[in-house]
Amino acid sequence: MVERARRILRDVPVFDGHNDYPWQVRELAKGDITALDLRQPQKALHTDFARLARGGVGAQFWSVYVPSTLQGTTAVTATLEQIDVVHRMVARYPDRLELALTSADVERIQKSGKIASLIGMEGGHSIDGSLGTLRMMYRLGARYMTLTHSLNVPWADSATDTPVHGGLSPFGEQVIQEMNRLGMLVDLSHVSPETMADAIRVSQAPVFFSHSSARALANVPRNVPDDVLSQMPKNGGVVMVTFVPGFISQEMADFNVRENAERTRLTAVADSTTDSITRGVEMWRSANTPPRATIIQVADHIDHIRKVAGIDHIGLGGDFDGITQVVLGLEDVSTYPDLMVELLRREYSDEDVRKIAGKNIMRVLKRAEEVARTGR
Numbered sequence: 001m002v003e004r005a006r007r008i009l010r011d012v013p014v015f016d017g018h019n020d021y022p023w024q025v026r027e028l029a030k031g032d033i034t035a036l037d038l039r040q041p042q043k044a045l046h047t048d049f050a051r052l053a054r055g056g057v058g059a060q061f062w063s064v065y066v067p068s069t070l071q072g073t074t075a076v077t078a079t080l081e082q083i084d085v086v087h088r089m090v091a092r093y094p095d096r097l098e099l100a101l102t103s104a105d106v107e108r109i110q111k112s113g114k115i116a117s118l119i120g121m122e123g124g125h126s127i128d129g130s131l132g133t134l135r136m137m138y139r140l141g142a143r144y145m146t147l148t149h150s151l152n153v154p155w156a157d158s159a160t161d162t163p164v165h166g167g168l169s170p171f172g173e174q175v176i177q178e179m180n181r182l183g184m185l186v187d188l189s190h191v192s193p194e195t196m197a198d199a200i201r202v203s204q205a206p207v208f209f210s211h212s213s214a215r216a217l218a219n220v221p222r223n224v225p226d227d228v229l230s231q232m233p234k235n236g237g238v239v240m241v242t243f244v245p246g247f248i249s250q251e252m253a254d255f256n257v258r259e260n261a262e263r264t265r266l267t268a269v270a271d272s273t274t275d276s277i278t279r280g281v282e283m284w285r286s287a288n289t290p291p292r293a294t295i296i297q298v299a300d301h302i303d304h305i306r307k308v309a310g311i312d313h314i315g316l317g318g319d320f321d322g323i324t325q326v327v328l329g330l331e332d333v334s335t336y337p338d339l340m341v342e343l344l345r346r347e348y349s350d351e352d353v354r355k356i357a358g359k360n361i362m363r364v365l366k367r368a369e370e371v372a373r374t375g376r
Contacts, residue, residue: 005340006056008353013058013110014336015358017240017317018120018189018211020063021047022085024321031081033088038096046320049096051334058110059100059358061144061210062086063322065122068149068158072128079126083140086119099141103365120187120210123149124156124175131178143365144185146210147172147195157192159221167194168202176202183372185364188212189222189242189317196228205371206236206364211317213239213247213301214308220246220253224305232309236367238360239309240317241301243327248301249293259284295329299342302356311352315361 021036024045029035042048052060064082066075090097098109100116109116119141126145127133134145147168148158155172157163165172176199179186186203188196189212199207215223224239232239245252259281266272266280305314320333329338340353348356 001341001344002337004344004350005337005353008340008350009056009337009357012354012358014056014316015059015106015116015361016057016320016333016336017061017208017315017361018063018122018242018319018322019047019060019333020065020319020322021045022062022082022089023065025085026082031085033085033092038089038093046318046323046326046332049093051332052115054334055332055336056357057115057333057336059106059116059118061118061120061317062089063120063122063210064126064142065149065322066126068123068125068151068153071125075123075125076128076133079121079137080140083119083137083142086117086141090117101141101143103362103369106362106365118143120185121145122187122210123147123190124153125149125151127175129154129171131174134175134178134184135182138182138184142184144187144208144210145179146187146189147175147191147199149190157195159190159192163192163194165195167192167198173198173202180204180368180371181375183369185368188224189240192221193225193228196224197231200228200231200235200237203235204376205368206238208237208315208361208364209239209317211240211242211244211319211322213241213244213298214304216308217297217301217304218247218250218253222247226308229305229308229313232313236313236364238313238315238364239305240315240361241298241305243298243318243320243330244323245293245325245327248297248327249291251291252293255288255290258288290325293327295327295335295339295342298327298330298339299346302343303346311355312360312363314356315358316356 066078097117100106106116147156152161155169186207187210189209215225262284266277
């Protein structure tokens with residue numbers, strides 16, 4: 001089945017929804033892409049060209065994430081710097097990467113043997129409440145925007161903040177409409193269920209989740225509830241199943257809750273310091289062995305989304321280089337074929353696997369372009 005999986009990915013390469021390598025360039029190398037050379041093995045990272053090739057990756061949304069604690073013009077500047085990282089990546093590796101602005105670009109670049117490189121903004125704080133900034137980000141190459149990150153924005157509620165708007169504000173609806181007009185994908189990872197519902201109601205184009213899994217299997221705010229999954233067939237959207245252990249395994253999610261509670265307790269101790277809190281958490285972890293999320297559980301999430309939403313509404317968004325722990329069996333970008341093997345073992349057809357690998361997200365991208373072109 002391994003060769004069958006690889007044959008499928010030669011036909012339809014993996015089109016992944018979310019990779020945070022540009023953030024690692026910022027954090028680990030102060031923006032110096034030469035310091036994390038993708039031509040060389042990057043043992044501290046999940047991504048390099050050799051592993052991308054083994055993984056059958058043919059298109060990648062590179063996240064231009066900046067923390068939601070950055071606000072205003074500071075967030076805009078940081079996002080521009082991250083977009084610059086992607087442009088410099090493409091310029092440094094012209095034989096391996098090419099910037100893709102359209103679905104036609106993706107298809108052409110894949111046929112050339114290079115990785116089609118798209119840009120995804122992770123959080124509405126990156127536009128500082130400005131439709132003009134949104135439009136300019138699009139002109140610089142951004143082809144999706146996650147409406148929020150971990151904190152609310154002034155026009156939309158996050159999944160992990162106290163609700164303020166009950167979903168989208170009237171201006172938030174304008175943001176969706178402008179994204180539709182541009183052809184920018186509406187990404188609902190990180191947003192509250194109410195924001196999900198409002199975005200699906202307002203958007204003329206399919207929505208998508210760049211890196212989320214099924215809440216029915218791992219009950220965390222970042223995952224997609226069944227009532228939203230059930231709307232995907234009518235909307236046409238796609239859920240890009242992510243490999244974040246705490247979003248895959250309920251046991252891992254519960255462990256994370258207990259660890260965070262211990263961190264909170266240690267923080268409240270008189271005279272606590274960053275070092276004392278870190279040491280305390282490390283001691284707690286040594287006494288409490290964490291569980292491991294597995295590739296089997298990732299396939300279970302795909303099974304569940306297929307059952308509720310259908311095979312046409314599933315993709316992959318690994319979140320590699322944005323996670324500090326990995327799923328057992330999905331340790332880096334080379335492992336996508338192993339997941340395909342597991343799906344084939346579960347009697348997914350070759351065409352099912354093609355859809356999950358890349359055809360579904362390509363359909364969403366093409367439909368968003370059609371809406372931008374025709375207005376409907």
